[in-house]
Amino acid sequence: MTTILVTGGTGVLGRLVTERLRADGHEVRVLSRHAQPYAVDLREGGSGLDAALAGVDTVVHCASTPRGGDERAAANLIEAARRAGTGHLVYISIVGVDRVPFGYYKSKLAVERLVEQSGLGWTTLRATQFHDLLVQLFQGLAKPPVMLLPAGVSDQPIEVAEVAGRLAELAVGAPAGRVPDMGGPEVRSLDSLARAYLSATGRRRPLVRVPLWGTAYRAFREGGHLTPEPAVGKGTFEEYLERRFGGPGRLGG
Template sequence: MSTIVVTGGTGTLGTPLAARLREAGHEVRVLSRHSEHYPVDLRDGRGLDAALAGAEVLVHCASSPRGGDEEAARHLIGAARRAGTVRNLVYISIVGVDVVPFGYYRTKLAVERLLEGSGLGVTILRTTQFHDLVAQVVTTAAKLPVVLLPRGVRVQPIAVGEVADRLAELATPRPSGRVPDMGGPEVRPLTDWARTYLAATGSRRPVVGVPLAGRTYAAFVRGGHLAPARAVGRGTFAQFLDRRTAARG
């Protein structure tokens, strides 16, 4: 069994991933600024050397749309080099980061390139959007009387648990490089997903698709963020909603 470090180990993906790794018998170190055992701030690298001491695998799930991902990656690379024991740095990325000129996607691509050029053993997995993100987007849009969403943009959501399963398989001391993408089982317009979500939550708000402008919108309409040929996910959005409803009683 290995000693595995997980950044973002208390987040949407990191939490189930850490649980799966522990169930498999690994020693798991979850990094957090407020962790009792491994207090780490990825923004400045404080605590990383102690957290990575003796670790064989590092799974990097932490990310922030507000910025700082590239600097965090540089701190991780430096600490992994100093540790001298990290044989595989596993990174979770997004399908389409190399073709959709969205700011957050560009940052994810920049992190991929930093890792690939680090001289470390690296594994990179790209997936489509999580079911949770679709729900979050619709919830935010539904704060208005009319739910306005970009027209013509399709989404291929995937179950976060399936991504955690795949990352747990990849979290071995042997790096795999860029592995095949993972996509959800269904591709539908975001407006359709929104109506499904609102119906499940008892909301009657109307959903309206709004045409937008710009290169990023055009890239999303073309489906650069989709992976229809890699629709390997099994869990559907309807099943996600059923579990969400049951969990809330």
């Protein structure tokens, strides 16, 4: 049995990783800002982090936020893992962090480099966006009477449980470095994904494609955040919508 620490273990991904590892018989500690007994803000570090890592064989680092602080949090985690003699650090990143000059992606890439240079055994998995992230996006965009979408952008959403399963496999294996990316089963235009969301939630909104500007937008238009070969994910966006909203999640075109 392996002792594993999951950072961000109460989040959408971390919770599923924790459940999977515990179901497989491993001792799992959950670290988040509010989860006892390992309530730690990674950006601050401190003795609580050392206590959480004492005797830990592997860390699965899922904690992340677009609001900033990921690099400082990772540096504190790595230093504490070194002190604890932890042998394996597994990190979840995002497909395209090295191709899309978007602020949050730059931070994720910087953390990848910290992990690689940590002196620890390490594994990094990149995945495309989770289905629930798209729903959060569309919920915000659907508030006005007209739904504005960035023109010419596609996405490749993936089922979060599939990513959690892969992370759990990696956590109990040997350090593997950068492993193959995980992408959802379909590359879809944002238009079609938005129509599926509107159909599943019973909303009606005209869609307006808005051309944007900048290098990050151009990289998204060019598909820098996609990994169509191979598209290893199985669960579709419509299947997720049906589970979440109880409707058919029909593709609107």
